[in-house]
Amino acid sequence: MSDPIHSLSLKKLRDGIHAGNFSVMEATDAYLERIANFNEELNAFITVTRDSAQAQAVEIDNRIRKGELDGAMAGLPYALKDLFCSKDVLTTCGSNMLRNFVSPYDAHVAERLKAAGGVLLGKNNMDEFAMGSSNETSAFGNVRNPWDTDCVPGGSSGGGAATVAARLAPVALGSDTGGSIRQPASFCNITGIKPTYGRISRYGMIAFASSLDQCGPMAPSAEDCAITLNVIAGLDARDSTSVDRPVPDYTATLNDSIDGLKIGLPKEFFAEGLNPQVGAVIERAIKEFEARGAIIKEVTLPNSHLAVPVYYVVAPAECSSNLSRFDGVRFGHRCENPQDLKDLYERSRWEGFGAEVKRRIMIGTYALSAGYYDAYYLKAQKIRRLIQQDFAEAFKDVDVIMGPSAPTTAFKLGAKKDDPIAMYLEDLYTIPVSLAGLPGMTFPIGFAADGLPVGMQLVGNYFEEARMLNIAHQYQLSTDWHTQVPAKFA
Amino acid sequence: MAISEAEVRKVAHLARLAMTEDSVEAYTRNLSNILDLVAQMEAVDTDGVVPMAHPLDMTQRLREDVVTETNHREAYQAVAPETEDGLYLVPKVIE
Numbered sequence: 247m248s249d250p251i252h253s254l255s256l257k258k259l260r261d262g263i264h265a266g267n268f269s270v271m272e273a274t275d276a277y278l279e280r281i282a283n284f285n286e287e288l289n290a291f292i293t294v295t296r297d298s299a300q301a302q303a304v305e306i307d308n309r310i311r312k313g314e315l316d317g318a319m320a321g322l323p324y325a326l327k328d329l330f331c332s333k334d335v336l337t338t339c340g341s342n343m344l345r346n347f348v349s350p351y352d353a354h355v356a357e358r359l360k361a362a363g364g365v366l367l368g369k370n371n372m373d374e375f376a377m378g379s380s381n382e383t384s385a386f387g388n389v390r391n392p393w394d395t396d397c398v399p400g401g402s403s404g405g406g407a408a409t410v411a412a413r414l415a416p417v418a419l420g421s422d423t424g425g426s427i428r429q430p431a432s433f434c435n436i437t438g439i440k441p442t443y444g445r446i447s448r449y450g451m452i453a454f455a456s457s458l459d460q461c462g463p464m465a466p467s468a469e470d471c472a473i474t475l476n477v478i479a480g481l482d483a484r485d486s487t488s489v490d491r492p493v494p495d496y497t498a499t500l501n502d503s504i505d506g507l508k509i510g511l512p513k514e515f516f517a518e519g520l521n522p523q524v525g526a527v528i529e530r531a532i533k534e535f536e537a538r539g540a541i542i543k544e545v546t547l548p549n550s551h552l553a554v555p556v557y558y559v560v561a562p563a564e565c566s567s568n569l570s571r572f573d574g575v576r577f578g579h580r581c582e583n584p585q586d587l588k589d590l591y592e593r594s595r596w597e598g599f600g601a602e603v604k605r606r607i608m609i610g611t612y613a614l615s616a617g618y619y620d621a622y623y624l625k626a627q628k629i630r631r632l633i634q635q636d637f638a639e640a641f642k643d644v645d646v647i648m649g650p651s652a653p654t655t656a657f658k659l660g661a662k663k664d665d666p667i668a669m670y671l672e673d674l675y676t677i678p679v680s681l682a683g684l685p686g687m688t689f690p691i692g693f694a695a696d697g698l699p700v701g702m703q704l705v706g707n708y709f710e711e712a713r714m715l716n717i718a719h720q721y722q723l724s725t726d727w728h729t730q731v732p733a734k735f736a
Numbered sequence: 737m738a739i740s741e742a743e744v745r746k747v748a749h750l751a752r753l754a755m756t757e758d759s760v761e762a763y764t765r766n767l768s769n770i771l772d773l774v775a776q777m778e779a780v781d782t783d784g785v786v787p788m789a790h791p792l793d794m795t796q797r798l799r800e801d802v803v804t805e806t807n808h809r810e811a812y813q814a815v816a817p818e819t820e821d822g823l824y825l826v827p828k829v830i831e
Binding site for chain 1: 739743744747748749750751752753754755756763766767769770771773774775776777778780782785786787788789790791792794796797799808811812814815816817818824826827828829
C-alpha cells in the first residue's frame with residue numbers, strides 16, 4: 247500500500263499529482279477530510295474554505311492536465327494565518343474587530359500561492375492581531391497542541407503550527423514579529439523560518455509592528471520550507487520595505503556539504519531562564535552537529551537581555567500607530583448607537599479589541615506621548631542598534647548561531663494567561679533576532695523528558711536563508727524527528 | 737506603580753478606548769508591570785549610538801510618479817459598517 251497523502255512531503259505531493267498517482271482534488275479532499283475530523287478538537291482553523299478549495303482543485307487539475315501549470319507548488323494545498331488578506335474570504339486576524347471582515351483583495355503572498363496553483367484550505371487561528379505567545383488571545387478560542395491537547399501550541403501562529411503538526415495541511419504561512427513562527431513551530435515539532443526583514447512583501451498582511459513583521463513558511467521539513475519560500479520571496483513594489491535583491495533557488499543548495507560549519511552558541515542563551523530539560527535536548531543536538539564535522543564556538547550577545555524590554559517599547563509603539571486605522575468607520579466593528587464621533591471611535595475600539603491588544607496599544611500610546619518619546623522609543627531604537635551590533639560581532643567568528651527557540655516546551659493552557667510578563671519572556675531567544683532583522687528558523691531536534699517537542703533555533707546572517715535551510719535539511723536527512731506525528735493524528 | 741490610574745485613563749483617551757471604570761485597576765497594574773520591565777533600558781549607556789530605524793539601513797525606494805491604483809471604491813465600501821451614495825456615514829460632526 248502506498249503512503250497516505252497526508253504523510254507526503256510537498257515534493258512528493260507535487261510529483262504524485264504530476265505522475266497521475268492522484269489528482270489535486272484527491273489531495274485536497276484528503277486534507278479537507280482530516281480538517282473535518284480533527285479541527286473541532288484542535289480549533290486550528292477559523293475558516294475552512296471547503297467549497298472554494300474544491301473549485302480551485304478542479305480548475306488546477308484541468309490546467310495541469312493541459313500542461314499550463316507545472317511549478318513546484320502546482321496543485322498543493324496550503325493554509326494561511328488569518329492575518330493574510332484573502333480576497334472574498336473572511337480575514338479576522340483573530341479579533342472581534344474583524345469578525346465580519348471579508349477581504350476585498352489578496353495579500354501578496356496569497357496572490358503568489360494562487361498564481362503558483364496552490365489550493366487554499368482555510369485560514370488559521372492565531373493570537374489576536376498576532377499579539378501573544380500561546381494562541382490564547384484569539385477571539386475565536388484557544389488552539390490545542392496536537393502533542394498534548396491540554397497544552398498551548400505557542401503563538402501567535404499557533405493555528406498554523408497545530409495544523410502542520412497534525413498534518414491538516416502540508417504547509418501553512420505564518421508571521422513572526424518577535425517569535426510568532428519560531429516558538430509555535432518549536433512547541434509543535436515542525437520546521438519554520440522567519441526570513442530576513444524585507445525578504446517577503448508584507449502587502450496585505452495585517453500590520454502589527456511594521457519594522458519587525460515578516461511572513462514565513464511553517465511545514466514539516468526544511469525542504470518544504472525552501473519550496474514555499476521560492477514562491478513567496480522577492481520584491482513587491484507595494485511594500486516599500488520589500489528588498490530589491492535576487493531570490494536564489496532555495497532548493498538548489500539543500501544538499502551542499504556542512505563540513506567545517508562554524509556554529510556559534512551565545513552563552514546568554516544557555517544561562518538562567520532556560521529549562522534544563524530543553525537545554526539537555528539542545529546540547530545533544532549540538533553534539534550531533536559536532537560529530538558531523540561542525541566547529542562549535544561560544545559567542546556572546548551581551549545586550550540580548552535587553553531585547554525583551556526594547557521589544558515591549560518598539561512593538562507596542564508601532565502597534566498603537568498601526569491599529570489606529572480601526573475606527574469603526576471604514577471597516578471592522580462599529581458600536582451600536584454612537585452618540586458622536588468620539589463615542590463611535592472609543593466604544594468601537596474598546597468593544598472590538600481584546601485585553602492584550604488594548605494593553606499594547608496603551609503602552610505604545612504612552613511611550614509615544616508628548617515628553618516620553620526620548621525616554622522610550624528613541625532609547626529603545628538605540629539599544630536595538632547595540633543588539634544588532636552584538637550579532638554583527640558574533641558573525642565575524644561564526645557562520646551561524648544556534649540555541650533554543652524557546653526557554654520551555656509547550657505549557658498548559660491557562661498557565662500564563664493572566665501574567666503578561668511571564669508570557670513575554672517566552673520570546674526571550676527569538677526577539678533579539680527579530681530586532682536585528684536577521685533570519686531565524688527552528689527545526690525539530692527531539693523531545694524533552696516531559697514528552698513534548700523541542701526546536702533548535704538557527705540564526706543566519708542577512709539573506710543567508712539558503713544556507714540555513716541547507717543546514718536544517720542536512721540534519722533532517724539523518725534524523726526523523728521532523729517526520730514524527732502524534733499517534734492520534736498519524 | 738510605574739503609572740497612575742489617572743495616567744491610564746488619559747492614555748486610554750489618547751488611544752480612543754472607552755475604558756470602563758471597572759477595568760482601570762487591572763490595566764494600571766498590568767501596564768505598570770510592563771513599564772517596570774521596560775525600565776531596564778534606563779541603565780544602558782546609549783550616548784552617541786545611532787537609533788536603528790531599519791535593520792538594513794536601506795534608502796527609500798522611489799517609483800515613477802504615475803497613477804498605479806485603479807478605483808475600488810465599491811469593493812472597499814462593501815465592507816464598511818455604514819455607507820450612503822458612496823460616502824462613509826458617521827454621526828453628525830458639525831452642529
